[in-house]
Amino acid sequence: MTKKMTLLFALVVLCASANAQTLFDEEITIPAGFAPTEIVMPPSPLTTQVLFIGGTDMVQTTPTYGNPAGEQVAKEWHDFIGFTPDNSGQSLGWVTVNHEMVYADDLLGDGGGMTAFRVKRAADGTLDIMNQTLPDGRTGKFFNVDFVNTVGETGMNCGGITSMVDGRIWTAEEWFQSSNAGIYSNGGGIRDTSDFVVSSDIPGWDGKTLKRYQNLNWMTEVDPRNAVAIRKQYNWGRQPFEGGAVEPGNRIVYLGPDDTPGFFGMFVANTPGDFNRGTLFAYKHDKPGWKWVPIWEDGALLDHKNYADAKGATMFNRIEWVAMNPKNNFVYFTETGLDSPGNNWADDEAAGGVHHPAHIARAQAQGLSSPSDPNYRDYYGRVWEYNPMTSETRVYLEGGPAFADSPTEADYPEKALSNPDGLTVMMIDDHPFLVIQEDLNGTSKGRTPAGVSNRLCEVYLLDLSIQNPTLDDLIRLTAVPNGAEVTGAIQSPDKKSLLLNAQHPATTNPFPYNHSLTIAIHGFDQVSYANLQNLADRNSAADPEMPAVEETAVFSVYPNPTTRTVFMNKVTDVAVYDASGQRVLVKRNTNELDVSSLNKGIYYLKNTEGETLKLSVQ
């Protein structure tokens, strides 16, 4: 944005702070023959398809607990999605979906679970779920991933890792288990609580005996082609894992544990691709030179947190997903936050854990000396960036609304980032974008707009070419079902689709959107980089595709079909009336209007000055 434009915008904002607060009539009469300037909102290039419905679709099971192979209703509460590309060209690849719902089941196995299926691109651009017969004889579309007969049960399968190198898949479980009674859960959880004897190809682990609960909370590799688990990654430590990422050299895995403190981790393989042999590290920002410390003592793998404390590792407040920019190998991870983390990491600090300067600065801004103070607050979380060349970390995007500095008044609540959780990088028009998925820890402090007491979780895109993004740079992805809590986003290998899980969707969406389901949004190959630019960038000479919107006296708007947003040339109050003159939308103090909730048809846009435009939504 040029300086002149900035000035112009400042001027507009200044004028608007007069705060018109126009009262728009509930109903207006549209005079016959009334023909204001007509603006056309073309159809969205994005379409949505349901792939897999939890609790409803049937999955094929292996012989389990003495029962023969068969069929069962899939578990629910989808979280992570893995996508393993098929290089043979026979299909697009294999999809794996995690289930966070824990219960005892004679056919699926106790604990959490995972479902695998194979997809190919149909002629009409949608995805077909393929019929498969697996080597173990199971035939069908959806397959229960067998943990029971391979590596032992898992707990709450939440996040995971898709390797960007070869599509290897690991599943994670964040809820840290500390007793057999806890996992047994009165017979509703994991019923077999006998000691577990490890059978593993990881050096030093075969034949080891663990308490049953100790066999949980490991990153677990699965084979999506055969719908079986391969191994629990005992050598990466037992941690409340949520996410991770494999770098292109296939030697380093970055690891994110969901805990306060959570220690950003890294496993370095001795030889590329062999993650059974190597060294585990924890991040330590204040270490001179390379900022990683090895966690390799005897016993450290079963007691990771205490060893990380003792090594003085850097404490984060609930690390969730980890993603990598394929253009430069920079690593991004979400720190989802915990409102009052002070008491949760005070002991760890005493045991050696260190606070990141970013948290110390935040504490000082709150008038406190340390983030371990019980009054320290971390309501919104943030997205971090890790530079693999320098091993430095920095806050890439701070959550909020802070109101004093961000987002701009016109952008709230559309652009508030609260408790980022799911994170992936998506290529659109060969530009990398972060896909950030919220999972709210609460509704206080503006995490939901005034008067909304239930959690509203959004999905945002963020252009990774922006060096120092602010909340105003977020692009809300309106193609996801209304009000749904979205997790697990991952792009298809052909870059055309984004797969995601909708977990606790809202009433306003008809079946199947009121269920736990995996959906695909198609058409991202039709979206250009320019289509996703924010209002401020529309005037940039770098985007000749975007018509310049000039600051004029006359009310004018520019519709963006991809984000279903109407941009206006000035900050104003605006009401939308349908063709019959009924008021259907009101937005105040804004220069952009989300019209994704409007059905096809003719509408009238009226601003504070009474200027009216006709909007044809297609």
Next chain:
Amino acid sequence: MNKKLLITTSLLAALFLLLSFKENEAALALEKTENLFRTRLEEMALSTDQLEAAAENLTAQNTSIEKLRQAHLNARIQYKKVEFLLTYLDGAAVRKNINGAPLPSVVPNVPKVIEIEPSGLQVLDELVFSENPLEEKEKIIACSKKLSHDFEEMRTYQEKVKLTHRHVFEAIRQELVRVFTQGVTGFDTPGSANAIPEARAAFEGMYDAFKNYMPLLTEKDGGLAIVMDARMDYTLQYLAEHDEFESFDRLEFLKNHIEPQYQLFYEIHKALGIEFAEETDKMPRAVNYHAVSLFAPDFLNAGYYANLDLKEPLMGKRVDLGKTLFFDPILSKDLKLSCASCHQPEKAFTDGQPKSLAANGKEHLKRNSPTLVNAVYSDRYFWDLREPRLDRQMLHVVMSKDEFGTDYIEIINKLKQSSEYGQLFSAAYPEYPEYQISTYTISDALSSYVASLTDFDSPFDRYVRGETSVIDPAVKRGFNLFMGKAACGTCHFAPTFNGTVPPTYDESESEVLGIPTSPDTLNALLDNDLGRYASGIPGYKADFYKTSFKTVTVRNVALTAPYMHNGVFQTLEEVVDFYTRGGGAGLGLDVPHQTLPFDKLELTQPEQADIVAFMKSLTGDMSKFMHPERLPIFENQTNWNNRKIGGQY
């Protein structure tokens, strides 16, 4: 475009412009309200600082105790004046730090159990008004310090929030619900019982804000302005003249003050042309803003709780199908049990047993069968609150070996053998033919039916809504006790009289009562069912959830004996007696986390009888919930066609 058309268009456009109203007055009203809000926040900040000082200066002298109590009461009054906007803007933060229940809770949405100690004005209310506050001095200082700190944090944030007109009126209507359900009931004044003067302060706060809109309202609808003006004086005067907690007539207050204003403020909101929430965001809400009575049948959106769109054109067919399934024993393993076995319409969908009979016909299930009438109004289901989704509630019954003892695959395979069922499913669920008879459609039809089992048409409802003008004086006395002295209404919230918390009605509570194994008050033993703690939900593994059970509705209790999760009490008199004695702890049982006050309620026998009379007045007409006349035919399984409607037992 020719010239003539251009002129016509411009003329029409000019006409259109004229239709927009003056902005200045509207903007001014809001600006004044924002300024008032900030002033009130400052006043409250000052009062919490004064409270902190009074706590630190506390000595054994009576004057110093009196000073502390006055400082506390003043802080509460300042809070009440700003409560409507503060709780509307950030109810969660108010509950957590400023005026939440004095009970521990857990941090939500974290993969481990982290307990939160209660803090804020309610905790202080108990401490400051305890017999000897000096003994609690350290706690009082810590709590008042934390309050000042937390409030200051909240204030610096909320000052920057931009209000819109809609917020002001929604906040006022929400506050009317709060004052009635949580204010005058004594919910948030457990120690001081200063509830009525506080209610007056809450009204003053609302009116001061609303008065900024009077010039605008006078211009738009002078009649409404005159009525509202008179109403404000009437209510403030009534509360000034009737400020004693025990004798306060809640029914009169409801009928003559809360209800008329709940309607008036809606009409004013509309008359001013202010947009409604659904025009600014698409979030579902539990409270239907367009209902004009707290006791209107549509005050709460059943669809919100059931995750269903009740306006869906096929809903009627889905409810009918759900009803057929509900009464059809085809769902159970041996075709003997149906949902109606334990949920019989004439008993308000209960079964009259302390604990329902198991599928084997000999043993009993773990807990009492709860009523399904109005059961939908809850954010989670079962006595232990283990299931957040109504449509998944059925899965627990299907899979339980003591109940249906089957699975969905078996049920689907059976249903697919009836072409009549096939037609019913395809008519109700025409889209997605691959899912026509599936887990989804079966559970969706059943939850559609359960969501339809609502009733707000009892004699008491009709009286409140003004449809009848006579009510038994015992019912009136009983209601006033229920909502006042007896403190029933502080957990059984109006108008559902269950544990779904007003004013947003989006969270269901459970309580620890110390329920015994038998009604024997002399040799009482604590029932060993751990309730919510043992629900299997990892986040409920907090000690204070041990023996905690869902607060169920008292609507239709005349039909749902026996009572409590274990059916221990046969009569309502026994239930009221149990509460009067102070629950399990009052009986001398060791119930460390009991949420019911341990001290005796000191209700006389006639008072107890009045409370029972009130509860009985909440009985609806169950005859509208009929058994289906027949069940679908299975053409190739003729032996199944003899199955009994509603099951064998």
